Amino acid sequence: MPAECKVMLDSDSVSEKQTSSCRLTTALLVFTLCLAAAAAAAVLLFNKQHQEPQGDENSLDLHHTLRQISNVRAAIHLEGYYNPMRKNSVEWKPQVDQFHSQGGFELDHNEIVIPQRGLYFVYSQASFRVSCSSGEDDLSSHNSLVHLSHTVKRWSSTYESDDRNRKYETILHSIRTACQKTSSSDPDQEGKWFSTVYMGAVFNLSQGDRLRTVMEERMLQDLEDDPGKTFFGVFAL
Template identity: 60%
Template sequence: MDSECRVQLDVTDRDGEVREEPTPGVQARSKLTKAVLVLTVCLAAAAALLLVFYRQHNSSPQEEDSFELHHTLRQMSHVRAAIHLQGVHNPKMTNSVEWQDEVEQTHSQGGLKLDNNEVVIPHHGLYFVYSQVSFQVSCGDADVGAVSSPQVHLSHTVQRWSSSFGSDKVKSYRTILHSARTVCQKTASADSADEGSSFAAVYMGAVFNLLKGDRLRTVMEENMLPFLEDDPGKSFFGVFAL
């Protein structure tokens, strides 16, 4: 009789396949499994929040200092390298302006620095290199310009040294920027004071692909250095990363 009372219900889906209806016991187990999963996720989230709270309120000074240092270094990594130098005449230097980095309007950041009157490149990349020198000369002064030239010429050069050029021990420099101009014609006046002064500036700048450790320096004619204009903003040398 029991076999006659047990009835199994089959449901046919749209594809004609027979699908067995879940029994009440299976449904109950499914609901219990879902509840356990939800509870597990909630416990994991609560544990994570407790861990964060504990770290924030129980971190040691060393850990806080480490975090601050990491944050500072990350900010420094986004600082664009740049340097701007002011030029003055130094009688002890016979082939270049003396560049200063600790006077008004000068600055350096991002690893670019002044070393032995040369700018040192901190890392590989594209850089804009620029420089200007200004002069006050008199065309009646026989000491101005090249001795054998009847004209007064002004020139300025930026040279680059790189380990890629050859040996690290032997510094060989190559010119990357050069500019020259003629200011005036020399006169035969016996008194240079009778001649008016000429003010002239020689500026140049361009973009270069430089390597870490490259060095940049300026070169000028020795006989022109005494006529350099030392006022702020008239003679300068700078580099900045692109």
């Protein structure tokens, strides 16, 4: 009997050890699963944090592009033509060739109207085809030396004048000499000569200011009005 009792006690001890071992194994398994779950959560959080800035950056780029589209700078570009009915200026026409207008610019009575106060670059070009002659006997003739000029004038409400008696002031003026030939000139270059007068500068203009061009009537008949040769424009800075 004592021996059996001892055996019984040893069996209980082994059972307790097995139970403890199972509990430890279960605890380790649960701990491992917890670690795996935490690691997976950390990976998901990391990926989300790195993906969100990219989305924000794309959104910022889109908003920046939209702002650029909505904040288009004011500009106008006109092509010029010869109109026999207009005696002192090129005829500026919209809706032809390279014409464009945005930001509130208007063409009124052959004049550009400034939409709002600010700095603007004003430019204009006039191209001519003039007849030239050569030879010692022709050097003193009218066609041996031709003066070409082009002018841009401004009217502003800041001037001391009323709308009925508008006083225009010159803001751009250019003049050049063409057809200065000698008897030794290349005979192949006889006949028509082509010359261009270009000018441009920055001005501080007010809303409602008007810009117009002026040219001598005698030069208008020699105007080159093919696309891209004679133009007038303004754009905001």
